[in-house]
Structure formats: structure tokens, C-alpha cells
Amino acid sequence: MQIENVKKSSIFKFLISGIVIGIILAAVAVGAYHQSGDARFCGSCHSMKPVHQQWKTSNHHQYTCTECHLPDTHIIGQVAYKTQAGINDLIHETARDYPVAIGLSDRARQIVNGNCVRCHASTIASTPMTQGGADCIKCHRYLVHGRGNDQGGIKIEK
Amino acid sequence: MKSKNVFLSALLGIALIILCIILVRVFLLQPSETVKLAAIPDTEYDPAVWGKHYPLEYQSYLKNKEMAPSPTGFGGSIKEQKSIKEPEILVNFKGMAFSKDYTEDRGHPYAMDDLKETKRVTPATVGSCMTCKTANLRDIYKTMGWNYAKKPLAELMPLIKHPIVCANCHDPKTMKLRVSNPAFMDAMQRRGIDVAKASREDMRSYVCGQCHAEYYFKPDDKRVTFPWDKGLKPPDMYAYYKEIPSGFDMDWLHPDSQAKMLKAQHPDFELFSEGVHGKSGVSCADCHMPYMREKGRKYSSHWVTSPMKHVQASCRTCHTQDEKWLLERVRTTQNNVFQLQGIAGQTIARAHDVIGKAGATPEVNQAELSKARELIRNAQWFWDFIAAENSMGFHNPDQTLNTLGQSIDLAHQAIATANRAAGKQY
Numbered sequence: 367m368q369i370e371n372v373k374k375s376s377i378f379k380f381l382i383s384g385i386v387i388g389i390i391l392a393a394v395a396v397g398a399y400h401q402s403g404d405a406r407f408c409g410s411c412h413s414m415k416p417v418h419q420q421w422k423t424s425n426h427h428q429y430t431c432t433e434c435h436l437p438d439t440h441i442i443g444q445v446a447y448k449t450q451a452g453i454n455d456l457i458h459e460t461a462r463d464y465p466v467a468i469g470l471s472d473r474a475r476q477i478v479n480g481n482c483v484r485c486h487a488s489t490i491a492s493t494p495m496t497q498g499g500a501d502c503i504k505c506h507r508y509l510v511h512g513r514g515n516d517q518g519g520i521k522i523e524k
Numbered sequence: 525m526k527s528k529n530v531f532l533s534a535l536l537g538i539a540l541i542i543l544c545i546i547l548v549r550v551f552l553l554q555p556s557e558t559v560k561l562a563a564i565p566d567t568e569y570d571p572a573v574w575g576k577h578y579p580l581e582y583q584s585y586l587k588n589k590e591m592a593p594s595p596t597g598f599g600g601s602i603k604e605q606k607s608i609k610e611p612e613i614l615v616n617f618k619g620m621a622f623s624k625d626y627t628e629d630r631g632h633p634y635a636m637d638d639l640k641e642t643k644r645v646t647p648a649t650v651g652s653c654m655t656c657k658t659a660n661l662r663d664i665y666k667t668m669g670w671n672y673a674k675k676p677l678a679e680l681m682p683l684i685k686h687p688i689v690c691a692n693c694h695d696p697k698t699m700k701l702r703v704s705n706p707a708f709m710d711a712m713q714r715r716g717i718d719v720a721k722a723s724r725e726d727m728r729s730y731v732c733g734q735c736h737a738e739y740y741f742k743p744d745d746k747r748v749t750f751p752w753d754k755g756l757k758p759p760d761m762y763a764y765y766k767e768i769p770s771g772f773d774m775d776w777l778h779p780d781s782q783a784k785m786l787k788a789q790h791p792d793f794e795l796f797s798e799g800v801h802g803k804s805g806v807s808c809a810d811c812h813m814p815y816m817r818e819k820g821r822k823y824s825s826h827w828v829t830s831p832m833k834h835v836q837a838s839c840r841t842c843h844t845q846d847e848k849w850l851l852e853r854v855r856t857t858q859n860n861v862f863q864l865q866g867i868a869g870q871t872i873a874r875a876h877d878v879i880g881k882a883g884a885t886p887e888v889n890q891a892e893l894s895k896a897r898e899l900i901r902n903a904q905w906f907w908d909f910i911a912a913e914n915s916m917g918f919h920n921p922d923q924t925l926n927t928l929g930q931s932i933d934l935a936h937q938a939i940a941t942a943n944r945a946a947g948k949q950y
Contacts, residue, residue, distance in 0.1 A: 412554040412820050459550045462820035467841045507844050520822060522699050523558040 399445070402452070403432040411455070413464040417511045424510040434481045434510070435474065447477075470503075478503060555820030564696035569659040571689040574696070580823040584816070585690070587827035588631030595832040596855045598862065598916035603627045603638070610866065610911070615873035616904060620776040622787060629914070632828060635687035650746045651675040655705060656735035659691040660684045662704050670706070673746040693731040701727035708734035711750035728807035733793030736808075736914070742770045756794040758909045758927050762786075762902060780880035783897035788908040795913050799920025811838045854918055861910070861917030864928040868907040871935035875900045878939045882946035892945030896938045903934035 372378055401407055408431045409418030421427055426434070435451075436444045458464045470478065482502040483490065490496055503509070562577030575582025594600040606626050607613040617623040625643035635657040639645065645653065652673035655661060664672050664683055672680060695702045703709060703719055708730070712719050722730055738761060739748050751769070754760040765772070765786055774784035796802045801811075809824065814837040816825045831838035832854060835847040843850060879896050882888055906927045910917060917924035943949055 411550060415557075456546060456550070460546050462549070462555060462817075464817060464820070465836055466815040466817050466822060467837055469836075469840050469844065503844070520824065521558040523560050 399448075402448070403430055403436075405430045411459050412462075413455075413459060413468065417468065420511045426510050434478050436481075437477045438480045438484050475501075475503065482506075557822065559699075561699060562696075566696060567663065568696065569686040569689055569691045571686070574690040574694075578690075580818050580821060581690075581826045583818075584823070585633075585826040588633050588829070590827075590829075591630060594830045595851060596830070596858050596916070598858045599830055599914060600628055601630045601829065603630055610869060612866070612869035612873040613911075615780075615876060616869060616907075617787070618876070619779040620785075620787065632688035636684060637687070645677065647676070647678065649677040650741070651677055651680045652741050652746045652748050653677050654680060654684060655707065655748050657687060658684045659686050659689045659704070662691070665706055670745060670747050673741070673748065688735075700724075701731050703727075703730055703734040705734040705748075707739060707748035707750055708737070711737075711752045714753055725805070725807055728809040728813075729793070729797075729802075732808040732812070733797075736790055736792035738789055738791040738794060738909075740765075740772055740775070743772050744770065752794075756791075756797055757923070758906050761791075761794075761909075762905050765905075778876060778900075781876040781897060781900055782883055783876075783879065783900050785901060786905050786908070788905065788912040790912055790914055791909055792914050792919060795909075795915070795923065796919035798923055800922075802920070810841075814838045814841065857918050857921045858916040861921070861924050861928070864925060864932070865907065865911055865917075868903070868928050868931040868935065869911065871932055871939075872900065872904050872907055875903065875935045875938040875942070878950045879942040881950045882942040882948070885946040885948065887947075889945040889947075892941055896941040896945060899934050899938035899941060903931050903938055906931035906934065 405418065405421065408414050409421075421431070432448075437447050439447075479500065479502050483500070486502075490500065495502075559578065562574075564574060564577065568574070571582060571585060575585070591602050592600060593602060604627060606628060607623075613626060614623050617626070621644035627638075627642075630638060636654075639654060639657050650673060654677060655673075660683055664680065668675075690696075692704050693701055701724065709719050712730075719730060737750055739750050741747065742749050749769070751761045751764045753769075754764045775787040776785055777783070778785050793808075796808065811831040812828050813824050813826060814831070814834065815822050816834075816837055817823075825834070825837070827833075832851055835850050839850045840847070875896075879893070879900060882896065883893060910924050910927055910931075913919065913924075939950075
């Protein structure tokens with residue numbers, strides 16, 4: 367009798383539907399998070415086409431954009447940075463005020479360097495690079511994005 | 525309660541509209557990546573007509589009308605006498621037109637205006653002077669060949685309607701790059717380079733190099749000639765001039781030193797080609813006409829000016845340092861060059877005076893005196909090669925400082941030799 371009453375109560379229905387909506391929302395969020403980390407998604411923006419093309423022919427093309435461009439932190443830090451960077455990208459992609467030569471901000475540079483070390487820590491283990499302030503892309507700046515491998519030029523349509 | 529609902533649905537509606545705008549602009553209607561080829565006749569030189577079809581390029585071309593100082597303080601596009609900053613110009617070019625009028629150059633649209641305004645042009649000026657000033661050269665050369673060069677400039681003026689415009693560098697049928705100056709094609713042919721077969725990357729420098737180069741007029745037919753047969757460096761060209769090509773032995777006789785002088789003219793292409801950027805395969809257009817974006821659309825800037833006005837677009841395509849750092853590097857190079865250029869120019873000015881006084885000495889040693897004149901001719905060629913060039917040394921910093929260093933030494937040698945000739949110390 368008591369269980370029947372609970373099942374009928376509006377609080378119970380509210381809780382159940384809340385859980386279901388919660389699961390759906392979480393699934394959508396996780397899906398969107400992964401989908402938006404896909405290189406094809408990044409490259410679908412007009413401003414990102416040249417760098418996407420360069421990445422495709424680089425020797426790091428087995429890694430997606432986010433492997434290098436998201437901070438090497440816990441998920442909360444990554445989501446926070448992704449949200450902030452994503453809003454910034456969305457504003458400028460909509461306004462179309464981005465330049466041709468897109469460079470890294472200081473923070474973005476720090477993140478990329480951190481991700482170099484995430485994989486290549488042993489490479490620099492016995493070098494002064496470990497003593498702090500190391501900037502990998504100061505020298506390896508054309509490793510992924512760089513010269514000569516984009517589809518440059520302005521095409522003339524006849 | 526009802527007004528709250530209306531408010532909420534209005535908010536939701538606005539949010540939806542914004543979302544739609546974002547989705548459409550970001551994903552559905554991306555900016556075009558191609559340019560539609562327009563049918564422009566081969567003889568159409570009016571840039572406004574071309575501009576109707578290529579508006580972004582035309583808008584940036586119109587910026588060439590801007591008259592402004594350069595961010596580094598050197599060059600710029602304000603028409604003012606160079607002798608204000610470098611008074612040695614008045615001594616070193618004494619006896620020739622550049623001591624009367626030698627201004628900082630303005631943008632391409634002013635080419636014909638400046639030719640009309642300059643005090644260097646007189647009724648005796650020949651047609652070859654308009655070679656690099658107008659797209660109408662194409663028709664004039666087609667009908668007259670090199671005969672136009674000897675004609676009085678005044679006779680050709682009515683045939684000239686436009687300054688340096690789109691047609692100087694573009695073939696309207698394909699919009700591919702082309703060169704119009706026959707003197708450049710001749711010079712390249714003598715160096716074994718067929719301009720017609722040049723790659724797009726090379727053409728991105730050749731279209732500039734066809735005019736931003738050193739030249740002289742052949743004495744007999746006034747044909748514009750580039751002194752490139754022995755190479756593009758200052759000593760190579762000096763060796764070329766030493767052989768008195770086609771009877772050309774001097775631009776003018778300096779009234780003080782009585783030396784047979786050469787006048788250098790903007791050897792931008794030559795200096796750049798031998799420098800680190802040129803040797804690395806960077807073209808003129810890479811820095812002076814970088815890719816820009818306007819509402820997401822990519823276009824080549826046709827505002828041909830100091831790259832220091834758009835460091836982001838020009839330098840940061842390759843260099844990862846920030847704009848302030850890059851500008852400071854260029855400024856440092858240019859300050860160093862300007863300092864040595866001043867020392868060279870002023871030492872040469874003194875040498876003209878000393879050689880002049882030595883020449884007036886009754887029992888002067890003529891052999892030593894002519895040696896001194898040869899030395900000052902060489903010294904001034906080296907100084908002028910850099911002073912007449914438009915980058916204050918940045919196009920090739922190490923060669924520039926080497927050339928100026930040699931110039932200073934040659935000027936001192938000229939002074940010492942003149943004193944020896946006169947048996948005195950002036």
C-alpha cells in the first residue's frame with residue numbers, strides 16, 4: 367500500500383523524469399564534448415581551414431587538435447578552457463574578423479608546450495629543458511602548422 | 525504570470541534567432557574562397573574598372589594614396605626633401621638634378637603626378653623617364669618599340685592616362701602576373717632567365733623587380749638598361765660600369781672633385797635578392813602584399829607599403845615573436861644602417877672638397893689625383909647604392925653594412941690620396 371502511494375506521488379514522478387532528463391543531457395554533453403574535439407569539427411570553421419590542412423600532412427596527424435591545444439589538466443580545467451576558447455572562436459567566426467596569420471596567445475603557447483612534454487618528457491629528461499621556462503615550439507615551430515604545406519593562394523574561378 | 529510567459533518566450537525567440545545566425549554564418553554560408561574571373565579588355569588601364577570586379581584588392585590599392593610616415597621613422601610616403609635629414613646629399617649630388625629635388629617617394633597612384641611635379645624634369649628630359657611610371661607604356665612600346673626612349677618626354681605625355689595600376693602586373697584574361705617593362709626582360713635574358721617561363725613564386729618578385737631596380741640610359745638611343753651582366757651586388761655593378769658599357773662613362777661630372785660620378789636608383793630588387801629573405805625564397809609580395817582577410821574573405825593586400833604597418837600579416841606568417849619585438853628588430857637594423865650611411869655620406873662630401881682643393885694646386889700629381897677621383901667614384905657608388913635603396917638596409921642588413929663600411933674606407937682613401945697628390949694636408 368505504502369509503495370503504491372509513493373509511486374503515485376508527484377515527487378516520485380518528478381525525480382524519475384529528472385533522472386531520465388539528466389541522463390539524456392549528460393549523454394548529449396559527453397557526445398558534444400567528444401564531437402567538438404574531433405579534428406573534422408575544428409576544420410569545419412572557415413578560419414581553421416589552412417591550419418587543418420597543414421595538420422593533415424604533418425607527422426602528428428594521428429593526434430586530434432585537442433591533444434595539443436587543451437590544457438593537460440583534470441576534466442574540469444579542460445572543460446573550462448574549452449568553453450572559454452570555444453566562445454571566443456564562435457564570436458570571431460560569426461563576426462568574421464579573424465586575421466590570416468593566426469598565432470598562439472601566451473596561454474595557448476603554454477598549453478601546447480605542456481602537451482609536448484606530456485609525451486616527450488623522456489626526450490628532455492636529462493637536458494636543461496626540464497629546469498623550467500622551456501619553450502619547445504620556439505625551435506619546433508613548423509612541426510605541425512607551418513610553411514609550404516597548405517593549399518595557399520586565391521583560386522580564380524572561370 | 526502571463527507577462528512572465530511573454531517575456532520568457534521572447535527571450536527564447538531571441539536566443540533561437542542568435543543561434544540561427546551563428547549556425548548560418550559559421551557552417552552554412554562560409555565566405556567564398558575563390559575570385560570570379562571578369563572579362564576586362566587588354567587595353568583597359570583604369571583601376572576603377574578592374575575594381576568593380578575585384579573590390580577587396582581595389583580597396584587596398586586605394587590605400588596607396590595615403591601619405592604617412594613609416595612606423596620605423598625611415599621611408600614613409602610623405603613627400604619631403606631627403607636633404608633635410610641628410611644634408612650631405614646637397615654636396616654629393618652637386619652639379620646634377622638630385623641636388624635640386626630629391627624627395628621621399630609616394631605610392632604608385634602618384635607616379636605620374638610626381639613625374640610632372642619634380643624639378644628634375646626639364647624640357648630636355650627624354651621619354652625613357654616614364655618607362656616605370658605608367659601602364660600606358662605597354663601601348664607606347666608596342667607601337668614605337670624602343671624609339672619612344674629618345675623622344676622628348678613632353679611629346680609622350682598626351683599618350684599617358686594612368687599611373688602604375690593593375691595592368692602593369694596583371695594579365696586581365698587570366699589575372700596571372702606579368703611584367704611590362706622591356707628593360708627588365710632584356711636584362712633577365714642576358715642573365716639566362718626567361719621571364720615568360722618564371723614560376724608564380726618568382727613572378728611575385730619579378731613584377732616588383734621590373735622597376736625597383738638600378739638602371740642607366742644607353743647614351744645613343746636612351747634605352748633603359750639594367751647593369752646586371754656581372755651580378756647584382758654593388759661591386760659587380762661597379763665592375764660592369766668600369767668597362768664603360770655602350771660608351772656610358774658617367775651620369776655627371778662632379779663640379780668640385782671633377783670625378784665622373786654614377787647615380788644609383790633604388791636597387792631594391794638587387795639588394796633584397798642577395799639577402800637572407802631573398803635567398804630563402806621569400807618574395808617581395810610575401811611581405812609587401814600579404815594575405816589579409818575582410819569579413820573572412822582572403823585577399824592579397826595591394827597596399828604596397830612598409831610591412832611594418834601590418835606586422836601581423838607580413839611577419840607573423842613565419843615569425844612567431846610578437847609584433848612589438850619584430851618591429852623593434854627592424855628599427856634596430858635601420859638605426860644602425862642610418863648611422864653608417866650618414867658617416868659614409870659625410871666622409872664622401874669631405875672627400876669631394878679635398879679632391880677639389882688638391883686639383884687646384886699648381887704642381888699636383890695628376891696620376892695620384894685621378895686615383896683619388898676613381899676612389900671617390902667607387903665610394904659614392906657604394907654609399908648611394910644603400911642611400912637610394914628604399915629599405916634603410918633591411919632588405920639585406922649584412923650586405924648593407926659591408927657596403928657602407930667599404931664606402932667609408934674608400935672615402936678616407938680618396939682623401940689621403942688627394943692630399944698625397946697635392947703634397948699637402950687639406
